[in-house]
Amino acid sequence: MSDNKPQTVYRKDYQKPDYQVDEVDLDFDIHDDITHVTSVMNIHSEHDRSGNVKPLVLDGDELNLVSLKINGKTLKPEDYILDDKFLTIPNPPEKFKLEVKTDVKQKENTQLQGLYDSDGIICTKCETEGFRRITFFPDRPDVMAKYTTTIRADKEKLPVMLSNGNFKEEGELEDGRHYSKWVDPHPKPSYLFAVVAGKLDHVKDNFKTMSGKDVSLNIYCEKGKGDKCDYAMDSLKRSMKWDEEKFGREYDLDIFNIVAVSKFNSGACENKSLNVFNDALVLANPETATDANYKKIESVVGHEYFHNWTGNRVTIKQWHDLSLKEGFTVYRDQEFSSDERSRAVQRIQDVSDLRAGQFPEDAGPSAHPIRPDSYISVRNIYTGTVYEKGAEVIRMQERLLGKEKFRKGTDLYFKRHDGKAITCDDFVKAMEDANSVDLAQFKRWYSQAGTPDVTAKGKYDAKTKTYELTLSQKTPATPDQPIKKDFVIPVEVGLLDKNGKDMPLDIEGKTSKVLKLTKSTQTFKFENVEEPPVLSANRGFTAPVNMNIEYSDKEYAHLMAHDSDLFNRWDAGQQYATKNMLQMVKDIQKGKEPKPDESYIKAIGSYLKDDKLDKEFVAEAMVLPSEKYIADQMDVIDVDAIHKARGVMQKAISVELKDELLASYEKNQTLGEYSYDTESMGKRGVKNTSLAYLSKNDEPKLQKMMVNQYYSAKNMTDRDSAIRFVVNSDSPKRKEILDDFYNRYKDESLVVDKWLSMQAVAPRADTLDKVKELMNHEGFAMDNPNKVRSLIGAFSAGNPVCFHAKDGSGYEFLADQMIKLDKINPQVAAKMLTPLSRWKKLDPERQELMKKQLTRIINDPELSSNSYEVVSKSLAMAKDDKVKGFAKDGDVKGFVSGNKGTGELAHSNEKIGKISIVKQAKQKSNMADLIPRRKMGR
Ligand code: 0A1
Ligand code: ZN
Numbered sequence: 001m002s003d004n005k006p007q008t009v010y011r012k013d014y015q016k017p018d019y020q021v022d023e024v025d026l027d028f029d030i031h032d033d034i035t036h037v038t039s040v041m042n043i044h045s046e047h048d049r050s051g052n053v054k055p056l057v058l059d060g061d062e063l064n065l066v067s068l069k070i071n072g073k074t075l076k077p078e079d080y081i082l083d084d085k086f087l088t089i090p091n092p093p094e095k096f097k098l099e100v101k102t103d104v105k106q107k108e109n110t111q112l113q114g115l116y117d118s119d120g121i122i123c124t125k126c127e128t129e130g131f132r133r134i135t136f137f138p139d140r141p142d143v144m145a146k147y148t149t150t151i152r153a154d155k156e157k158l159p160v161m162l163s164n165g166n167f168k169e170e171g172e173l174e175d176g177r178h179y180s181k182w183v184d185p186h187p188k189p190s191y192l193f194a195v196v197a198g199k200l201d202h203v204k205d206n207f208k209t210m211s212g213k214d215v216s217l218n219i220y221c222e223k224g225k226g227d228k229c230d231y232a233m234d235s236l237k238r239s240m241k242w243d244e245e246k247f248g249r250e251y252d253l254d255i256f257n258i259v260a261v262s263k264f265n266s267g268a269c270e271n272k273s274l275n276v277f278n279d280a281l282v283l284a285n286p287e288t289a290t291d292a293n294y295k296k297i298e299s300v301v302g303h304e305y306f307h308n309w310t311g312n313r314v315t316i317k318q319w320h321d322l323s324l325k326e327g328f329t330v331y332r333d334q335e336f337s338s339d340e341r342s343r344a345v346q347r348i349q350d351v352s353d354l355r356a357g358q359f360p361e362d363a364g365p366s367a368h369p370i371r372p373d374s375y376i377s378v379r380n381i382y383t384g385t386v387y388e389k390g391a392e393v394i395r396m397q398e399r400l401l402g403k404e405k406f407r408k409g410t411d412l413y414f415k416r417h418d419g420k421a422i423t424c425d426d427f428v429k430a431m432e433d434a435n436s437v438d439l440a441q442f443k444r445w446y447s448q449a450g451t452p453d454v455t456a457k458g459k460y461d462a463k464t465k466t467y468e469l470t471l472s473q474k475t476p477a478t479p480d481q482p483i484k485k486d487f488v489i490p491v492e493v494g495l496l497d498k499n500g501k502d503m504p505l506d507i508e509g510k511t512s513k514v515l516k517l518t519k520s521t522q523t524f525k526f527e528n529v530e531e532p533p534v535l536s537a538n539r540g541f542t543a544p545v546n547m548n549i550e551y552s553d554k555e556y557a558h559l560m561a562h563d564s565d566l567f568n569r570w571d572a573g574q575q576y577a578t579k580n581m582l583q584m585v586k587d588i589q590k591g592k593e594p595k596p597d598e599s600y601i602k603a604i605g606s607y608l609k610d611d612k613l614d615k616e617f618v619a620e621a622m623v624l625p626s627e628k629y630i631a632d633q634m635d636v637i638d639v640d641a642i643h644k645a646r647g648v649m650q651k652a653i654s655v656e657l658k659d660e661l662l663a664s665y666e667k668n669q670t671l672g673e674y675s676y677d678t679e680s681m682g683k684r685g686v687k688n689t690s691l692a693y694l695s696k697n698d699e700p701k702l703q704k705m706m707v708n709q710y711y712s713a714k715n716m717t718d719r720d721s722a723i724r725f726v727v728n729s730d731s732p733k734r735k736e737i738l739d740d741f742y743n744r745y746k747d748e749s750l751v752v753d754k755w756l757s758m759q760a761v762a763p764r765a766d767t768l769d770k771v772k773e774l775m776n777h778e779g780f781a782m783d784n785p786n787k788v789r790s791l792i793g794a795f796s797a798g799n800p801v802c803f804h805a806k807d808g809s810g811y812e813f814l815a816d817q818m819i820k821l822d823k824i825n826p827q828v829a830a831k832m833l834t835p836l837s838r839w840k841k842l843d844p845e846r847q848e849l850m851k852k853q854l855t856r857i858i859n860d861p862e863l864s865s866n867s868y869e870v871v872s873k874s875l876a877m878a879k880d881d882k883v884k885g886f887a888k889d890g891d892v893k894g895f896v897s898g899n900k901g902t903g904e905l906a907h908s909n910e911k912i913g914k915i916s917i918v919k920q921a922k923q924k925s926n927m928a929d930l931i932p933r934r935k936m937g938r
Contacts, residue, residue: 327390
């Protein structure tokens with residue numbers, strides 16, 4: 001591997017490029033095993049050459065240089081310096097044409113970065129540093145050039161050939177070959193470059209933009225899968241319209257293409273006018289995709305399309321500013337989904353994701369601000385903090401300014417920065433300038449890490465009829481940041497009366513108010529409050545904070561029953577259930593009988609009986625907080641007790657609410673053809689969650705229901721739910737149904753992924769053996785990230801009981817597999833090591849077993865630097881006593897000194913040197929939920 005001496009890249013060290021590339025003319029001559037790439041670049045110098053001429057340094061990774069010419073003259077080896085990271089030309093002219101020829105072996109590229117072969121489709125993934133695996137180039141986002149691309153290949157084998165921009169021409173060549181030429185008029189960074197060639201199916205449509213221009217829309221996929229692209233196309237057209245209406249953004253080329261491939265490291269990439277997608281986020285029909293799959297397709301298609309303005313037309317100056325494009329674009333895709341569906345349910349799902357993926361990151365030693373000050377591997381900054389918390393920071397600006405002013409700010413932003421590579425500061429400046437406001441204090445959200453704790457305490461005075469609300473904020477110390485300054489925290493509040501009705505908060509009768517907390521403690525006074533209220537705070541999750549309010553069980557139940565803010569109504573239930581289950585965990589640990597809370601169960605029962613409630617909301621509100629969420633609230637995680645407590649609670653609901661669940665199961669049947677609309681989806685959600693609870697009831701009649709639903713299901717949502725309940729049970733039909741499912745869908749690779757993952761997450765004694773057996777199954781392939789994530793990833797991140805088996809077998813299995821995968825696809829391997837790296841909150845025996853496997857991995861002499869970074873950071877935690885102190889009492893001195901070591905990793909591929917990194921890698925895992933909801937990230 002070439003990246004054998006990772007260096008820390010600091011934001012403050014930014015220097016503008018010494019050379020800019022104005023135009024790139026690329027030629028891809030694709031053959032079976034090799035692609036000859038010719039790149040002709042018009043380059044000009046950007047620095048003062050009067051003193052000395054700076055060298056031209058081009059990035060390259062695992063490249064085979066064939067030839068190099070400046071202004072038509074071939075350079076001799078002594079005219080340049082080539083090492084395994086850079087091609088350096090010491091003394092280039094001020095303005096010149098550079099021709100670089102490289103050879104790339106696409107089939108040997110199992111890393112899936114740069115040019116590679118995905119089951120016969122030749123495609124690229126360049127974000128972040130993949131372009132340097134195709135040709136030598138200043139591969140950084142602030143070098144923006146105009147690209148022309150010619151692709152040549154065998155016409156029979158690769159009939160469709162695509163690149164960025166508008167289609168220019170195509171034609172025949174000798175020997176059965178053909179060519180196709182593409183011109184992209186918009187300057188772009190190299191990470192947005194893409195090429196695709198293959199035998200592809202194709203659906204097409206068109207879109208008339210707001211100024212009347214016709215855009216041809218195409219979605220390509222593997223042969224035979226074209227009938228599964230309609231929903232992605234529909235989502236694309238709605239996204240285009242939404243962006244015009246909500247942000248005034250019009251599409252800017254004649255054509256927009258999406259290509260779905262089966263081997264892809266992440267979810268999708270927003271390459272200019274040629275988005276390349278993991279096919280799991282494109283392909284869907286009612287027989288193969290669940291409601292959750294449909295929802296994800298809509299949001300990711302939207303997300304990638306919205307990048308055309310937030311990321312592509314306006315791009316980032318350096319990778320540290322990744323949140324400028326990702327935070328804003330996640331905010332935009334969340335808003336799109338909220339407008340298309342239920343806003344409250346969207347918010348519930350987005351906040352659940354944030355709490356599951358980002359809050360633990362912010363609370364641990366890997367905490368970083370949404371704009372990180374440094375990184376070692378740029379891939380490690382694709383985090384929940386940069387994406388999801390980044391979106392929250394944009395959302396808070398919208399809440400503080402109001403929708404109209406926010407839009408004024410974004411209009412100015414696009415006008416001012418179109419075609420430029422800029423920073424997060426520029427975004428906030430546009431908001432300030434457009435609205436004459438000062439956001440200086442607000443900007444701390446960009447530079448300070450950590451989730452603030454906000455405490456709310458209310459005091460009612462019956463005599464004066466006033467209610468005083470004291471809000472205080474405290475943000476725990478994080479690495480490098482022992483002391484936090486106060487944030488600007490918008491907190492929307494409402495007050496409920498004893499009947500659950502909202503009280504008026506001002507003379508205009510408004511019942512919700514956004515309070516602005518800017519100091520460590522502030523008191524807000526409400527007058528004419530007729531009776532002691534129940535506070536509803538941080539409505540709609542106005543700010544990404546932990547709200548601490550001491551509610552009695554009665555108050556929780558009151559909010560669950562009445563809060564007009566549906567998000568808070570849901571959250572009251574989550575907090576109430578968490579409180580109850582944490583108590584149950586304690587009881588289990590003490591050998592006592594765990595006791596589920598009756599009034600919580602009653603509140604769930606009322607949801608089931610309330611026909612006026614949004615069904616999707618009910619489906620969300622019925623699901624207990626995940627095992628992971630409960631684990632995050634504990635100092636020392638007790639995996640088995642959590643699993644048991646949640647199981648006891650589920651069973652109690654299944655027994656006590658049996659009649660309500662049965663009635664709801666019947667009432668929410670969706671007859672007729674499958675339709676992906678909010679109401680039908682809500683009904684399916686309630687029906688299947690009801691069935692999930694009923695499946696926990698041992699009555700044979702109820703056990704039969706899931707088997708019946710499996711066989712009679714008319715769509716994948718119903719069949720997938722039913723089979724998962726069967727697979728998690730001891731039903732005698734288990735094997736029969738699993739075999740039936742495989743035989744029905746063995747030709748549907750994405751459905752086979754579901755089959756793999758449902759077996760991997762089953763909390764059963766024989767699961768690990770089954771997973772090992774499935775590794776040799778024809779439906780599994782180690783070189784396909786979707787397969788690996790579905791089987792190994794689902795087991796290690798989605799099956800806490802089996803992964804954390806006391807004998808360490810789960811840890812050993814993951815280590816064995818990741819040592820193998822690391823040689824094939826280090827990027828995916830490094831990500832999948834996360835569950836093993838999270839040893840700190842487990843009991844001492846498990847900690848030792850996990851560290852033993854991490855040590856085994858780090859001793860692999862050929863370990864990639866990607867995996868090395870994750871493992872070394874995790875093991876370094878063991879060496880720093882102060883780090884332990886941090887988790888307990890907020891002592892951060894250890895971090896300050898520890899982090900000084902983040903300079904260089906003394907690491908080469910042959911030998912692993914000393915461990916000097918303290919920060920921990922991104923931690924993200926999805927524990928099995930009652931209804932599996934979360935899917936692959938972007
Ligand atoms: N920019 C893409 C997704 C993406 C994620 C990770 C990558 O490499 C580490 C590259 C691209 C998006 O947000 O859709
Ligand atoms: Zn994105």
